[in-house]
Amino acid sequence: MGGDSELAVTVEDGVALLEMRRPPANHFDEALIGRIVDAATALDDDPGCRAILLAAQGRHFCAGADFGGGEFATDHVAAAERLYRRAARLFDVRTPIVAAVHGTAVGGGLGLACAADFRVAEATTRFVANFARLGFHAGFGLSVTLPELIGRQRATDMMLTARRVGGEEAFRIGLADRLAEPGRVRETARALALQIAAAAPRAVRSMRATLRGDLAARVRAALDHELAEQRAHWATRDSAEGIAASLARRTPVFTGE
Structure with missing residues (x-):
């Protein structure tokens, strides 16, 4: 299929590879998330695609939004509003998605990983809900997806401690x-995607839809709430301090203001 310079799309043996190409950290914005959503949505209607493998070039799977440059550096709220509108559609995709998570999935990058049906990692992979260290509420639907995966208590641990x-x-x-051997995350993720692709496609999609239930609707409601909280937090001194400290790679000092 091809894709473009920032998202390559190829289909082989029933598995579509969506490869993010913004190394080293694969920061996203509305444009990249939109490309992922549009490609995945198109693949829903491709009879040659039975599973999607989401992967990335570079050192990390995805570091979320880039508050040091691009649209998030100038207007957090407007950028997040546009991003979340596109991201919500990812949960409407009907084809199973396997994420090959190498390096780090942090912040919104964790949200993107949790939007997939499955995540494959290796021992050196890191998953980080760093929002409390940035001074604002979690986003990308993590309020729903993370507790769904690991339970409310463990999700609370990850979010409050960062x-x-x-x-x-x-x-x-x-x-x-799945926990892959060192350096074999994508290979292991593809093996899982191939297992899904080898199963009866109508049965797979039907069971997936049954198991997910109203997940898409709950994520949309969560996104609205998360954005409202983020909008309020981005106006605080603590958020400014958290973002500045992150960009400077120093420990933030929060005052509650």
Whole structure:
């Protein structure tokens, strides 16, 4: 299929590879998320595609939004509004998605990973809900997807502490569905996608829809709430401090203001 310079799309043996190409960290914005959503939606109607493999070039799977440059650096609220409108459609995709998560999935990048049906990691992979260290509410529907995957208590732990969860722990708690050997994340993820692609496609989509239930509607409601909270938090000194500290790679000092 081809895609473009920032998202390559290829289909082979019933598996479509969507490869993000914004190395090293694959920061996203509305444009990149839109490309992913549009490609995945088109693949829903491609009889040659039975599973989607979401992967990335560079050192990290995805570091979320870039607050040091691009649209998020100038107007957080407007950028997030546009992004979330596009991201919500990802949960309407009917084809199963497997995410090959190498390096780090942080912030909105964790949200993107959790939008997939399955996540494949290795021991060195890191999953980070870093929002509390940035001074604002979690986003990208994580208020719904993360508790769905690992339970409310573990999700609360990740969100309130902003700690890094390594690949082995992620596999143990259900955040990762497969733990690959070092350097074989994409290969292992593709093997899982091929297993799905080998099954009866109508049955797979039907069971997936049954199991997901009203997930898309709940994520949309969560996105509205998350954005409202983020809008309020981005006006605070703590948020300005958290973002500045992150960009400067220093420890933030929060005052509650």
